[in-house]
Amino acid sequence: xxxxxxxxxxxxxxxxxxxxxxxxxxxxxxxxxxxxxxxxxxxxxxxxxxxxxxxxxxxxxxxxxxxxxxxxxxxxxxxxxxxxxxxxxxxxxxxxxxxxxxxxxxxxxxxxxxxxxxxxxxxxxxxxxxxxxxxxxxxxxxxxxxxxxxxxxxxxxxxxxxxxxxxxxxxxxxxxxxxxxxxxxxxxxxxxxxxxxxxxxxxxxxxxxxxxxxxxxxxxxxxxxxxxxxxxxxxxxxxxxxxxxxxxxxxxxxxxxxxxxxxxxxxxxxxxxxxxxxxxxxxxxxxxxxxxxxxxxxxxxxxxxxxxxxxxxxxxxxxxxxxxxxxxxxxxxxxxxxxxxxxxxxxxxxxxxxxxxxxxxxxxxxxxxxxxxxxxxxxxxxxxxxxxxxxxxxxxxxxxxxxxxxxxxxxxxxxxxx
Amino acid sequence: xxxxxxxxxxxxxxxxxxxxxxxxxxxxxxxxxxxxxxxxxxxxxxxxxxxxxxxxxxxxxxxxxxxxxxxxxxxxxxxxxxxxxxxxxxxxxxxxxxxxxxxxxxxxxxxxxxxxxxxxxxxxxxxxxxxxxxxxxxxxxxxxxxxxxxxxxxxxxxxxxxxxxxxxxxxxxxxxxxxxxxxxxxxxxxxxxxxxxxxxxxxxxxxxxxxxxxxxxxxxxxxxxxxxxxxxxxxxxxxxxxxxxxxxxxxxxxxxxxxxxxxxxxxxxxxxxxxxxxxxxxxxxxxxxxxxxxxxxxxxxxxxxxxxxxxxxxxxxxxxxxxxxxxxxxxxxxxxxxxxxxxxxxxxxxxxxxxxxxxxxxxxxxxxxxxxxxxxxxxxxxxxxxxxxxxxxxxxxxxxxxxxxxxxxxxxxxxxxx
Numbered sequence: 001x002x003x004x005x006x007x008x009x010x011x012x013x014x015x016x017x018x019x020x021x022x023x024x025x026x027x028x029x030x031x032x033x034x035x036x037x038x039x040x041x042x043x044x045x046x047x048x049x050x051x052x053x054x055x056x057x058x059x060x061x062x063x064x065x066x067x068x069x070x071x072x073x074x075x076x077x078x079x080x081x082x083x084x085x086x087x088x089x090x091x092x093x094x095x096x097x098x099x100x101x102x103x104x105x106x107x108x109x110x111x112x113x114x115x116x117x118x119x120x121x122x123x124x125x126x127x128x129x130x131x132x133x134x135x136x137x138x139x140x141x142x143x144x145x146x147x148x149x150x151x152x153x154x155x156x157x158x159x160x161x162x163x164x165x166x167x168x169x170x171x172x173x174x175x176x177x178x179x180x181x182x183x184x185x186x187x188x189x190x191x192x193x194x195x196x197x198x199x200x201x202x203x204x205x206x207x208x209x210x211x212x213x214x215x216x217x218x219x220x221x222x223x224x225x226x227x228x229x230x231x232x233x234x235x236x237x238x239x240x241x242x243x244x245x246x247x248x249x250x251x252x253x254x255x256x257x258x259x260x261x262x263x264x265x266x267x268x269x270x271x272x273x274x275x276x277x278x279x280x281x282x283x284x285x286x287x288x289x290x291x292x293x294x295x296x297x298x299x300x301x302x303x304x305x306x307x308x309x310x311x312x313x314x315x316x317x318x319x320x321x322x323x324x325x326x327x328x329x330x331x332x333x334x335x336x337x338x339x340x341x342x343x344x345x346x347x348x349x350x351x352x353x354x355x356x357x358x359x360x361x362x363x364x365x366x367x368x369x370x371x372x373x374x375x376x377x378x379x380x381x382x383x384x385x386x387x388x389x390x391x392x393x394x395x396x397x398x399x400x401x402x403x404x405x406x407x408x409x410x411x412x413x414x415x416x417x418x
Numbered sequence: 419x420x421x422x423x424x425x426x427x428x429x430x431x432x433x434x435x436x437x438x439x440x441x442x443x444x445x446x447x448x449x450x451x452x453x454x455x456x457x458x459x460x461x462x463x464x465x466x467x468x469x470x471x472x473x474x475x476x477x478x479x480x481x482x483x484x485x486x487x488x489x490x491x492x493x494x495x496x497x498x499x500x501x502x503x504x505x506x507x508x509x510x511x512x513x514x515x516x517x518x519x520x521x522x523x524x525x526x527x528x529x530x531x532x533x534x535x536x537x538x539x540x541x542x543x544x545x546x547x548x549x550x551x552x553x554x555x556x557x558x559x560x561x562x563x564x565x566x567x568x569x570x571x572x573x574x575x576x577x578x579x580x581x582x583x584x585x586x587x588x589x590x591x592x593x594x595x596x597x598x599x600x601x602x603x604x605x606x607x608x609x610x611x612x613x614x615x616x617x618x619x620x621x622x623x624x625x626x627x628x629x630x631x632x633x634x635x636x637x638x639x640x641x642x643x644x645x646x647x648x649x650x651x652x653x654x655x656x657x658x659x660x661x662x663x664x665x666x667x668x669x670x671x672x673x674x675x676x677x678x679x680x681x682x683x684x685x686x687x688x689x690x691x692x693x694x695x696x697x698x699x700x701x702x703x704x705x706x707x708x709x710x711x712x713x714x715x716x717x718x719x720x721x722x723x724x725x726x727x728x729x730x731x732x733x734x735x736x737x738x739x740x741x742x743x744x745x746x747x748x749x750x751x752x753x754x755x756x757x758x759x760x761x762x763x764x765x766x767x768x769x770x771x772x773x774x775x776x777x778x779x780x781x782x783x784x785x786x787x788x789x790x791x792x793x794x795x796x797x798x799x800x801x802x803x804x805x806x807x808x809x810x811x812x813x814x815x816x817x818x819x820x821x822x823x824x825x826x827x828x829x830x831x832x833x834x835x836x
Contacts, residue, residue, distance in 0.1 A: 013612035013620075026635075038608050053677070058657055058703070059636075059643040066639040067657075117781075134738075136779065139756030145738040147674040149653070149661050153740040156748040158653065160590025162580055167663065167670065168742050170653045171589045172578025173635045182600040187778040189607035190456050194431035194782065196614040202431075203781040210777035213748065213759045217444075217591045218477075220760070221484040223745045224772040225477040230745050235567070235576065235588045239476055239485075243567050245585065252585065256565040259471075285476070320552075320563040322571040324586050327641045327648050330574040330631065338557030341631045342638070354642040359628035360605040361554065363535075363621040364612065 010366045012039025017192070019100040020045060020091075021075065022115075024052040026148070026174055027132045027208065028104035029071040030181035035100065035188065037358035039365075042075040043094060043386065044377065051079065051379035062349035069345040069376035070355045077377035078386055082113050091115070093390050095124050099195075100188055104132040107142050117203040127201040128191035130184045136207030146208050148176035155212025156219060163234040179211040241287035242266070245324060247299050248307040255298070256320040258284055269317035270301045270310075340369035347376050428784045430457025435610070437518040438463060438509075439493065440533070442470040444566070444592055445550045445626065446522035447489040448599035453518065453606065455776040457783075460493040461512060461804065462795065469497065469797035480767035487763040487794035488773045495795035496804055500531050509533070511808050513542050517613075518606055522550040525560050535621040545619040546609035548602045554625030564626050566594035573630025574637060581652040597629040659705035660684070663742060665717050666725040673716070674738040676702055687735035688719045688728075758787035765794050 017040040021032040029044075029052070036042045046052055057067040078094075080087040095101070101120065103110050110116045110131070117129045131137060134146010152158050152170055162169035187204030195201060213220075219230045222238075230238065237243035240258030257266040260283060267276035275281060275297050280290040287294050302310055307323055314321040325333070331354065336342065341359065344352040357368055368374075435458040439450040447462075447470070454460045464470055475485040496512075498505040513519070519538065521528050528534045528549070535547045549555060552564010570576050570588055580587035605622035613619060631638075637648045640656075648656065655661035658676030675684040678701060685694035693699060693715050698708040705712050720728055725741055732739040743751070749772065754760065759777065762770040775786055786792075 013608040034604065038604075059640055061643055066643050067636050070636050070639050135753050136757055138779075139753045141753035141756075144733060145736065147661070147676070147738045149655060149672055149674045150738050150740040153663070153672040153742045154748075154751070156743055156745050157590055158742050159744045162587050162590075163584050166581050166584055168653060169580045169587055170651070170655070170662075171593070172575055172580075172650060173633055173637065175589070175593070175633075178633050178635070179600075182597075182604065183777050186452065186456075186600065186603050186607060187780060189604060189611060190431040190778065191780065191782075193607060193611050193614065196611065200782065202783075205779040205781070206777065207753075207757060207779075209751075209753060210757050210759050210779070213754055213774040214777040215591055215593075215596050216745070216748070216774060217596070218485050218488050218773075219591065219745045220749050221488050221771045221773050222477055223749060225479055225484045232590060233588070235586060237567060237588070243565070244588075245571070254567055254571040256567045258565070315562060318563065320565045320568050322568040324571045324576050325574055326577045327574050327634070327637045330572075330634070331638050331641060333572070333627075335553050335557045335559035335625075335627060336631055338559075339554050339625060339628050341628050353639045355636075355639050356631040356634060359601050359624065359632040360608065361623040361625075361628070362605060362609065363623070364609075364618065365620075 010364055012365050013362065014039040017041065017099045018043065018097050019102060020094055020098045022101065022103040022105070022110070023132070024104070025054055026071065026177040027181045027184070028102050029054075030178060031130065031132065031184040031188070032075065032102045033071050033073065034181070034185045034358075034360075035102075036074040038360065040100070043382070044072060044075045044077045045091070046077055046079045046379050048079040048081050049379070051077070055379070061347065061351045061353060064347040064349060066345075066353045069347050069353050072376045073343075073345040073355075073374035075377055076382035076386065077379055078383050079380035088114070090387070090390070092123075094386070095120065095127070097393075098124070098127055099192065101127055101129045102132075102184070102188070103130070106145065107131070107133055107137040117205075121201065121203065125201055126195065126199065128188050128195060128204065129201060130188050130191075130204040130206065132180050132184050132206045132208070134208050136210060137205045141209075146176075148174045148208075151176040151208040151212050155209050156216055157212060160216075160219065160230060160232055162232045164232050166232075168232065175215075176208050176212060179215050180206050180208040183211045183214070236291070239288060240284060241291050241294060242298065244295075246295065246302045248302050248305060248310055250306045252324060253302075253307045253311060254322040254324065255314065256322075260284065262319055263287070265317050266314065266319045269313045269319055270298065272297070272301050337370070340367045342370040343368050344370060344373045345376050346373050348378055428782055430783050431780065432457040435459065435517045436461065436515050437520060438512055438516040440519065440521040440523070440528065441550070442522070443472055443595075444489065445595040445599045445602070446520050447472075448596060449548065449550065449602040449606070450493065450520045451489050451491065452599070452603045452776075452778075453520075454492040456778065458518070461800070462490060462493045462495045463509070464495055464497045464797050466497040466499050467797070469495070473797070479765065479769045479771060482765040482767060484763075484771045487765050487771050490794045491761075491763040491773075491792035493795055494800035494804065495797055496801050497798035506532070508805070508808070510541075512804070513538065513545070516542070516545055517610065519545055519547045520550075520602070520606070521548070524563065525549070525551055525555040535623075539619065539621065543619055544613065544617065546606050546613060546622065547619060548606050548609075548622040548624065550598050550602050550624045550626070552626050554628060555623045559627075564594075566592045566626075569594040569626040569630050573627050574634055575630060578634075578637065578648060578650055580650045582650050584650075586650065593633075594626050594630060597633050598624050598626040601629045601632070654709070657706060658702060659709050659712060660716065662713075664713065664720045666720050666723060666728055668724045670742060671725045671729060672740040672742065673732065674740075678702065680737055681705070683735050684732065684737045687731045687737055688716065690715070690719050755788070758785045760788040761786050762788060762791045763794050764791050766796055
């Protein structure tokens with residue numbers, strides 16, 4: 001909890017919430033990371049020895065995965081062997097303290113381990129249990145493996161991404177995983193809110209493919225109404241113009257002036273007010289129809305000066321525009337820095353890794369900037385601390401533990417399993 | 419509320435929550451639509467006469483915008499003139515009933531209207547107030563207009579999307595708007611959860627550009643660690659192989675076999691087990707380095723049969739794979755249909771429009787399939803019903819209304835403003 005200048009106490013909205021995170025790779029870890037950024041305590045359950053698969057994904061910092069560090073900052077780690085009765089007992093005790101479970105195994109895996117949503121609904125009915133999978137826990141495809149590129153291809157976004165004269169392109173970030181992660185966070189928070197009113201948990205079943213469909217904007221409606229299959233439009237918006245890149249003397253930049261008033265302002269700012277009066281370009285619909293001619297008319301002017309000169313002129317006139325930034329520019333972007341959008345993550349070594357921070361800015365929450373260093377855990381790093389904590393509170397749990405083992409034995413045996 | 423086979427009462431998690439939605443176009447409406455899908459009542463405040471800008475966006479169904487219908491299903495509409503004291507009084511009464519406000523004007527606009535977050539924090543401290551804007555309410559860019567393509571270009575995803583030998587491409591859906599919409603929903607739900615504990619509202623300030631940065635996966639870490647600027651990789655994953663499309667006899671399809679075990683299974687399924695033993699392809703890192711040779715070795719086989727034959731073989735072997743579906747295929751996809759991922763929306767005319775439904779499947783919520791028809795409102799369609807409701811409950815509000823006007827006068831005057 002922090003206090004700001006005006007004396008308002010700031011605290012994160014999920015303080016006090018405990019998440020047991022069985023997930024690995026990207027969608028589940030990103031979901032749990034978002035909950036951690038909102039103040040939840042996240043205890044990551046890892047495979048004994050190697051831990052999360054992404055610990056083997058590059059790039060590496062002193063043999064440690066920067067990929068893993070990005071999405072597991074601020075979490076605790078404990079490695080559990082599901083075949084060990086002692087580890088299972090420890091897990092049962094952790095679940096007694098849990099508000100949320102996140103997992104992204106294929107449907108059926110958690111149930112076979114004994115920790116499926118239906119099983120926990122009986123033993124821990126207060127838990128909000130989120131499953132993320134490629135295709136969800138129902139339907140004919142439920143047992144197939146789903147990966148980011150698989151659902152990007154199957155769900156349609158690839159068919160809409162890239163230039164018309166090239167093969168479909170993948171969205172240049174893990175749109176399949178991250179879309180599902182965000183809808184999972186929404187389902188979990190909706191479940192927690194519901195629980196605050198009816199004291200009951202819920203099972204949230206998120207399919208990456210479903211989320212792709214939900215994020216296709218108007219593509220289905222356009223097909224349904226126009227009976228034409230939407231396709232790739234390069235960098236242009238399919239139904240707004242100008243809403244694409246134009247050539248300057250030293251590169252390309254975006255003008256997004258999709259309504260008539262902005263088009264008028266744009267033509268003025270470019271010094272060719274007559275372009276806005278051309279009967280070919282009078283309305284957005286006309287400009288979409290005559291896009292080629294419009295691009296020609298605009299580039300006849302824009303080629304004569306630099307990207308930065310045009311951006312200055314257009315910004316001054318209030319016309320939406322942008323450079324096409326590469327990642328080295330984005331990481332130093334003054335607006336993102338002013339918004340505290342970068343933080344640093346540190347693993348075992350001294351070397352820190354820069355990554356994006358939390359975009360959910362709440363006036364009631366403290367915010368973290370790039371000077372903040374968040375820890376990413378080593379496999380099983382928090383075993384001792386978690387055991388000590390469970391033992392300290394064991395009085396509250398012995399009745400539920402259903403075991404003959406005392407606390408000493410629990411400590412000894414789970415220690416062996418690591 | 420519905421009841422399922424097992425007798426469990428199903429209700430949506432946000433039942434009882436009222437959202438006052440000042441937003442227009444895409445990010446705000448999509449955010450409020452998601453809240454409506456989760457059970458909230460959404461009252462959309464529209465501009466008198468023309469309403470939401472997207473009512474003029476194609477495609478059209480009998481002169482009605484299918485674009486508007488997609489994202490405003492299930493909402494109520496009331497048109498308000500902010501210059502009319504009577505309409506302002508009506509709005510004040512609506513805000514008394516509200517739990518959430520959503521707006522996506524440029525920073526400062528709502529404050530000038532008298533309904534900024536700081537103003538409402540004084541008069542309605544219980545409200546969770548979400549602002550979505552291009553660049554957020556702080557920082558040097560805060561007053562610039564932000565549109566989808568602007569933030570896609572500025573935030574880096576365009577530089578990563580498309581083929582290496584073409585210009586950067588736009589993500590083929592409104593990734594800038596929709597990413598911000600989802601983070602706004604997360605902020606609102608976190609705020610509601612927090613309010614359930616401390617009875618205080620909050621201001622959630624979401625910037626489209628921030629959300630772009632948050633969704634760049636490991637791009638910043640890769641630049642930070644490797645000091646190389648990440649760039650476009652077509653349909654391939656930058657650090658996994660195979661994780662891209664391959665040519666069959668009649669088209670292309672995706673194989674996503676990014677770990678060694680899956681690569682072994684893949685080689686077997688393609689009938690060329692020796693490929694998995696090639697020293698060039700033994701590990702994922704080697705396959706990324708020798709991607710060209712790997713593609714050649716795989717396509718030497720895959721060109722000999724059809725996409726569907728290969729997908730059958732690979733699916734049977736448990737190797738992640740996919741066709742690259744166009745939208746006409748996605749809208750009829752058996753898994754999406756089995757998951758109730760399509761619904762229909764209807765405006766004034768008989769013609770319904772198919773669009774994606776709610777991907778947040780909760781076992782405690784009723785689910786809607788393509789047989790369900792949701793209404794999208796006409797401008798100001800719900801004025802009378804809302805007025806009648808406010809009058810019925812006016813006893814509770816007269817002390818706060820701060821007005822000499824009786825209910826009759828309220829009705830008359832706000833009627834005039836429409």
